[in-house]
Amino acid sequence: MAxxxxxxxxxxxxxxxxxxxxxxxxxxxxxxxxxxxKQVTGQMVSANTEGDRTLYFDFLPMGLGKVKGYDxxxxxxxxxxxxxxxxxxxxxxxxxxxxVFVADSMDVRREKNMLxxxxxxxxxxxxxxxIFKIPLVLQYNKRDLGEQGIxxxxxxxxxxxxxxxxxxxxxxxSAVKGxxxxxxxxxxxxxxxxxxxxxxxx
Amino acid sequence: MDVKKEIKSLLNQAEVYKSQGLFREALEKYxxxxxxxxxxxxxxxNHKSLLNSLAKKVRAVxxxxxRFESIPLNQEMPESVLNIIKQKFAVKKEGxxxxxxxxxxxxxxxxxxxxxxxxxxxxxxxxxxxxxAKNIIRCHMALDxxxxxxxxxxxxxxxxxxxxxxxxxxxxxxxxxxxRKKLDIQLQASPGVGSLQDIEPVPPxxxxxxxxxxxxxxxxxxVIALKEGRSREFDVSFQSGTLINLLLSDKDTQTLEQxxxxxxxENVQFFxxxxxxxxxxxxxxxxxxxxxxxxxxxxVDLKIMSI
Numbered sequence: 001m002a003x004x005x006x007x008x009x010x011x012x013x014x015x016x017x018x019x020x021x022x023x024x025x026x027x028x029x030x031x032x033x034x035x036x037x038k039q040v041t042g043q044m045v046s047a048n049t050e051g052d053r054t055l056y057f058d059f060l061p062m063g064l065g066k067v068k069g070y071d072x073x074x075x076x077x078x079x080x081x082x083x084x085x086x087x088x089x090x091x092x093x094x095x096x097x098x099x100v101f102v103a104d105s106m107d108v109r110r111e112k113n114m115l116x117x118x119x120x121x122x123x124x125x126x127x128x129x130x131i132f133k134i135p136l137v138l139q140y141n142k143r144d145l146g147e148q149g150i151x152x153x154x155x156x157x158x159x160x161x162x163x164x165x166x167x168x169x170x171x172x173x174s175a176v177k178g179x180x181x182x183x184x185x186x187x188x189x190x191x192x193x194x195x196x197x198x199x200x201x202x
Numbered sequence: 203m204d205v206k207k208e209i210k211s212l213l214n215q216a217e218v219y220k221s222q223g224l225f226r227e228a229l230e231k232y233x234x235x236x237x238x239x240x241x242x243x244x245x246x247x248n249h250k251s252l253l254n255s256l257a258k259k260v261r262a263v264x265x266x267x268x269r270f271e272s273i274p275l276n277q278e279m280p281e282s283v284l285n286i287i288k289q290k291f292a293v294k295k296e297g298x299x300x301x302x303x304x305x306x307x308x309x310x311x312x313x314x315x316x317x318x319x320x321x322x323x324x325x326x327x328x329x330x331x332x333x334x335a336k337n338i339i340r341c342h343m344a345l346d347x348x349x350x351x352x353x354x355x356x357x358x359x360x361x362x363x364x365x366x367x368x369x370x371x372x373x374x375x376x377x378x379x380x381x382r383k384k385l386d387i388q389l390q391a392s393p394g395v396g397s398l399q400d401i402e403p404v405p406p407x408x409x410x411x412x413x414x415x416x417x418x419x420x421x422x423x424x425v426i427a428l429k430e431g432r433s434r435e436f437d438v439s440f441q442s443g444t445l446i447n448l449l450l451s452d453k454d455t456q457t458l459e460q461x462x463x464x465x466x467x468e469n470v471q472f473f474x475x476x477x478x479x480x481x482x483x484x485x486x487x488x489x490x491x492x493x494x495x496x497x498x499x500x501x502v503d504l505k506i507m508s509i
Contacts, residue, residue, distance in 0.1 A: 021223075022222055022223045022224055043282075045280075045282045045283055045286055046283075047279050047280060047283040053223065053270075055277060055279075056279060056283060056287075056311060057283075059283075059286050059290075075290070084275060085275070087312075088311065091291065091310055091311060094291065106219075106222075106224075106227075108219070108224070108227045109224075109227075125423070125473065126422065126423075126473055126474070127422050127423075128422040128423035128437040128438065128473065145218065148214070148218055149211060149214050149215070149218075150215055150218050151215075
């Protein structure tokens with residue numbers, strides 16, 4: 001549940017970008033950092049390894065203004081996608097309020113997408129959360145690579161693979177071009193705030 | 203597809219995958235294109251130079267894979283990341299306990315050296331000193347530098363920074379971890395502890411001995427096997443040491459009937475953020491909530507017996 005400071009009348013909401021390695025989670029945050037200047041309230045912090053892979057997480061603080069007199073602050077995180085960083089992914093997911101699952105549209109990454117979604121399901125369960133109940137949106141990233149002759153999965157197939165049971169909002173995107181990044185974030189924040197209002201009894 | 207076009211497409215894919223950091227996928231495409239070139243060398247006039255160039259690319263991408271896979275799991279983090287971990291991942295955020303939890307968060311992210319620096323500062327604090335000392339030991343166990351931990355323990359014995367009861371508490375904690383690692387180290391009790399040990403002998407640990415609070419991590423969910431063979435999953439509403447509290451709806455009559463005080467639940471799955479454990483728990487109390495948003499619900503306290 002969101003971190004609520006009654007004294008300061010502040011609500012901290014945590015949204016985590018999840019997905020397989022190299023799917024574009026950090027690129028999403030970079031675009032948000034560059035584009036949503038009004039809402040971004042601090043520096044984007046990243047810890048990358050050689051080859052620009054996320055080692056621990058990326059962090060980006062945002063402000064959404066006031067809801068019912070409370071200052072709503074959003075903290076966006078990414079997790080390291082590579083399988084070997086499972087422990088870090090679990091740590092970053094702690095107290096998550098909303099999730100953006102970034103799937104890679106490339107044909108060759110089909111299995112990785114499915115494994116990562118399963119990993120998300122398991123890790124949420126570890127915190128007593130259900131993937132079917134948490135505010136979640138899917139993003140089908142790298143749609144631009146089709147223009148470069150890269151075999152991509154049709155959206156319908158990605159929906160069947162990843163969203164058949166979840167039935168959550170999904171967005172095609174090209175994070176590197178900024179396409180679909182805003183709508184994905186907005187949809188996730190909308191669901192997260194709706195859930196927060198429900199929890200608060202507002 | 204025309205074979206030349208097919209090779210060109212494969213090479214293009216390999217280059218894009220490589221640029222995306224997907225080295226294994228790139229390697230697979232390079233190898234496939236190499237096989238195609240070899241198979242159709244009669245129609246590809248420059249097949250030798252193509253194969254030479256491909257061999258170089260394959261070597262380079264294999265080096266990338268090797269380099270990438272040899273990156274250690276835990277690396278030193280920039281100060282900005284360390285600060286976020288301390289601020290955002292600490293269970294408690296304020297006061298001296300917040301400082302301790304911040305250091306614990308660093309250790310959880312594998313930043314043992316940095317966490318050690320912070321725990322060392324906290325050892326002298328009356329409120330969190332013992333916890334800081336135990337965490338110093340945890341860090342040294344994780345770093346495989348047990349001897350360093352022993353040096354700290356000796357210092358705590360001699361320096362008087364802790365009262366004998368606390369030193370003994372730390373000794374038991376440390377010795378248990380040393381024994382688990384099957385290391386041949388016996389920690390000497392602090393000189394002031396002799397009489398204390400006579401009064402309070404340390405019993406040998408039994409399989410079914412109740413879990414000690416200091417050994418327990420956060421439990422988020424439990425799954426309880428009920429009599430008729432079905433299992434029920436409950437979120438933990440709060441936890442205090444080995445006592446966890448569940449909230450059961452008054453409509454869940456079947457479960458409530460079985461949850462008699464004193465009942466030992468033999469097959470309980472405890473889910474923590476790190477892993478799932480199996481163990482036993484005893485129903486300590488059951489009472490109906492008579493006010494507030496959960497009015498009518500039952501509050502059930504479970505004591506974790508083994509995990």
